[in-house]
Amino acid sequence: MFPAKFAYAAPQSLQEAVGLLEDPDAKVLAGGHSLLPLMKLRLAQPKLLVDIGKIPGLSYIRVEGGQLAIGAMTSYREIQLSQDVHQHAAVLAEAAHEVGDPQVRARGTLAGALAHADPAGDMPAVVLALGGSIKAVGPDGERDIDLDGFFVDMLTTTLQEREIIREVRLNAQQAGQGAAYLKFDQPASHYALTGVCAVVSLSGGSIASTRLGITGVGPKAYRATAAEQALAGKPVDEDAVRAAVQSVADGVDVLGDIHASPEYRAHLARVLARRAVLEAARRAGGG
Numbered sequence: 349m350f351p352a353k354f355a356y357a358a359p360q361s362l363q364e365a366v367g368l369l370e371d372p373d374a375k376v377l378a379g380g381h382s383l384l385p386l387m388k389l390r391l392a393q394p395k396l397l398v399d400i401g402k403i404p405g406l407s408y409i410r411v412e413g414g415q416l417a418i419g420a421m422t423s424y425r426e427i428q429l430s431q432d433v434h435q436h437a438a439v440l441a442e443a444a445h446e447v448g449d450p451q452v453r454a455r456g457t458l459a460g461a462l463a464h465a466d467p468a469g470d471m472p473a474v475v476l477a478l479g480g481s482i483k484a485v486g487p488d489g490e491r492d493i494d495l496d497g498f499f500v501d502m503l504t505t506t507l508q509e510r511e512i513i514r515e516v517r518l519n520a521q522q523a524g525q526g527a528a529y530l531k532f533d534q535p536a537s538h539y540a541l542t543g544v545c546a547v548v549s550l551s552g553g554s555i556a557s558t559r560l561g562i563t564g565v566g567p568k569a570y571r572a573t574a575a576e577q578a579l580a581g582k583p584v585d586e587d588a589v590r591a592a593v594q595s596v597a598d599g600v601d602v603l604g605d606i607h608a609s610p611e612y613r614a615h616l617a618r619v620l621a622r623r624a625v626l627e628a629a630r631r632a633g634g635g
């Protein structure tokens with residue numbers, strides 16, 4: 349299907365882009381791999397596309413102050429190939445490798461995926477597990493948004509109408525930490541039926557702390573905080589971890605559709621959480 353008619357603008361600066369977003373029917377275009385399919389289905393009908401892909405200097409990966417700083421137009425492919433990502437948050441490259449196909453990874457951006465907040469997207473789970481923030485620019489200047497609390501509901505974030513993500517900042521992994529992202533995907537699209545990212549810190553052979561990001565289960569990606577707390581102090585042991593992650597889907601309005609029932613998704617979340625925690629602990633040096 350063809351999209352409805354729209355105008356196109358290619359601003360040269362973020363300030364110009366924010367100005368163009370004054371039009372309530374305008375939408376930011378980055379890699380286009382979520383927005384254009386929605387437009388073709390007429391589920392989105394923006395009158396103006398504001399293409400931030402022509403703004404110089406938005407595609408970069410830097411290591412700054414113990415964090416990875418990732419520019420808004422940085423593609424999955426650039427993340428996959430970045431030595432800095434492999435060195436400081438290899439799980440991000442691992443997860444990027446899991447997204448769609450080579451065409452999607454060449455054009456799709458991390459910032460676009462977070463702004464889109466697809467409940468089955470891979471990246472929301474990974475950024476929640478790593479922790480960090482988003483730098484967003486809008487009519488009132490720039491603000492930092494903690495990633496905890498960024499995802500509000502299905503396709504909804506705390507970004508305001510005219511705000512643009514300029515940069516994503518993710519905590520670099522520390523010594524004694526390991527991370528893993530595991531997903532059970534829908535075979536045609538490779539979207540996550542369920543995906544779990546675990547970042548585990550060990551101390552004296554036991555689990556000191558864990559961050560668990562979950563996607564595909566509820567209307568938004570979330571951290572399984574009860575399971576994170578239950579894991580603290582536990583040995584790196586299959587039975588102990590299994591018991592601690594039983595709550596990962598508790599209190600969540602679990603999705604059901606033609607691909608998987610709510611019960612199946614909740615089951616997958618528990619299984620993948622156990623496996624991801626054990627793999628992350630193994631990578632952290634715990635056997």
Ligand SMILES: Cc1cc2nc3c(=O)[nH]c(=O)nc-3n(C[C@H](O)[C@H](O)[C@H](O)COP(=O)(O)OP(=O)(O)OC[C@H]3O[C@@H](n4cnc5c(N)ncnc54)[C@H](O)[C@@H]3O)c2cc1C
Nearest residue numbers: 378379380381382383448456457460463469470513538539
């Ligand atoms: C065939 C196919 C398979 C896919 N498989 C997967 C998969 O397995 N896993 C997965 O996670 N995803 C998958 N995707 C989705 C893909 O990862 C996302 O489309 C992509 O990452 C979104 O980024 P984008 O740059 O393409 O955003 P766009 O499509 O350009 O934009 C998406 C939304 O975010 C907004 N936006 C974009 N950038 C910004 C910004 N900097 N600031 C504010 N708002 C912004 C846009 O206005 C729009 O509303 C698939 C897509 C396709 C087409």
